[in-house]
Amino acid sequence: MSDNCIFCKIVAGEIPARKIFEDSDLIAFHDIHPAAPVHFMIVPKEHIASLADAHARHEALLGRMLLLAPILAKDQGLNDGFRTIINTGKGGGQEVMHLHIHIIGGGNLRAL
Ligand code: AMP
Ligand code: ZN
Numbered sequence: 001m002s003d004n005c006i007f008c009k010i011v012a013g014e015i016p017a018r019k020i021f022e023d024s025d026l027i028a029f030h031d032i033h034p035a036a037p038v039h040f041m042i043v044p045k046e047h048i049a050s051l052a053d054a055h056a057r058h059e060a061l062l063g064r065m066l067l068l069a070p071i072l073a074k075d076q077g078l079n080d081g082f083r084t085i086i087n088t089g090k091g092g093g094q095e096v097m098h099l100h101i102h103i104i105g106g107g108n109l110r111a112l
Contacts, residue, residue, distance in 0.1 A: 002047040007098035011045045021072055025061060028072055036083075037106030038076045042068055048099040051088045069103055078105040 001008045010017045010029065017029035020040055031039040042065050048054050054062060066084075073082040082105035087094040 002049075002098070005047055005098050006096055007043050007100065008047050011043070020075065021068070026065060026068060028068070031102065034104075035102075036104040036109065038073075038078055038082075039102065039104045040072065040076065041100040041102055042072070043098065043100045049097045050092075050094055050099055051086050054099065065101055069101060073103055073105065076103075076105075078103075081105065083109055 001012060006015065009015045011027055017027075019027060019029045021028040021042075025045055026042060027045060028040055028042045031041055044058075044061055044065065046058075046061070048058060069082070069084055082103050085102040085104065086092075086100070087102075
């Protein structure tokens with residue numbers, strides 16, 4: 001747990017979130033400011049500041065995060081597909097410095 005980290009506080013149950021999944025390593029919850037009709041995040045319970053701060057020992061955890069994305073996307077009704085986004089660092093537009101994967105969908109997404 002990192003002090004003053006909003007996602008650590010959600011993991012600890014200190015601030016509320018609309019959770020859609022939780023196990024011993026991961027939590028997923030809806031984004032408070034959705035950028036699409038469906039917008040949720042997959043978050044490791046361990047405080048890893050960003051993808052640039054992940055190490056080889058996180059390999060399985062990162063794999064689990066990615067494999068969970070299509071399962072939860074389907075649970076949320078995204079049967080046609082979805083977009084995954086990981087913002088990393090200032091240059092990547094990351095605002096919450098606790099690693100997370102955004103999953104968005106349910107609308108017309110512009111091709112990248
Ligand atoms: P990023 O720019 O990738 O760091 O994205 C951070 C995301 O966290 C933004 O989309 C915010 O809307 C979202 N967010 C911030 N605070 C909360 C919160 N308390 N509950 C859910 N989502 C949040
Ligand atoms: Zn944190």
